[in-house]
Amino acid sequence: MKNILLAACSLAIATSAAFADPIADRQALMKANGKALGSIAPIVKGEKDFDAALVMDALTKLAEDAQKMDPAVLWPAGSDTGGDTTSAPAIWDDPAAFQAAIDKFQADTAAAVAAAPADVEALKVQFGAIASNCGSCHEKFRIKKG
Numbered sequence: 001m002k003n004i005l006l007a008a009c010s011l012a013i014a015t016s017a018a019f020a021d022p023i024a025d026r027q028a029l030m031k032a033n034g035k036a037l038g039s040i041a042p043i044v045k046g047e048k049d050f051d052a053a054l055v056m057d058a059l060t061k062l063a064e065d066a067q068k069m070d071p072a073v074l075w076p077a078g079s080d081t082g083g084d085t086t087s088a089p090a091i092w093d094d095p096a097a098f099q100a101a102i103d104k105f106q107a108d109t110a111a112a113v114a115a116a117p118a119d120v121e122a123l124k125v126q127f128g129a130i131a132s133n134c135g136s137c138h139e140k141f142r143i144k145k146g
């Protein structure tokens, strides 16, 4: 009986450890951001025809991902090291500024969904607003590699 309990416990620990990997989780979320933005970039550049459904899917995905950016979950204390992370110390040194950057990203992505751009010109405005969040947050809160 004791052994079964012990086995169950270590299984539970192993399982939760597999899920509680904030570095992998935040990098997966960021990759999804890159994919969503990348899917509409060719439309903005005029390389692809405007596709309202594709655009709304991408903007909705970005807004959903922005909502998932909870620093307590994805950037908990101690997750500044211990993995292949490019998250900068400023995240933990100045949490208010990091939260403000997340708040702005959430507001701008939600505004883009609400605006529901119906043509390339309208999309360009929303695309520019969203993409500036990526750049300015990375500038301050991400360590540049090489």
Ligand code: HEC
Binding pocket: 023, 026, 027, 028, 030, 031, 033, 034, 035, 037, 062, 084, 085, 086, 087, 088, 098, 101, 102, 105, 130, 131, 133, 134, 135, 137, 138, 141, 142
């Ligand atoms: C509020 C801050 C913030 C915003 C906004 C933000 N990012 Fe990031 N991003 C980060 C941080 C911090 C990392 C480093 C993650 C790590 O390695 O721990 C990162 C990493 C990444 C990565 C690399 C992921 C990997 O596998 O290492 C990509 C790609 C990325 N971001 C794309 C985007 C795109 C595209 C946007 C805008 C649509 C965006 N990000 C918006 C903070 C942000």
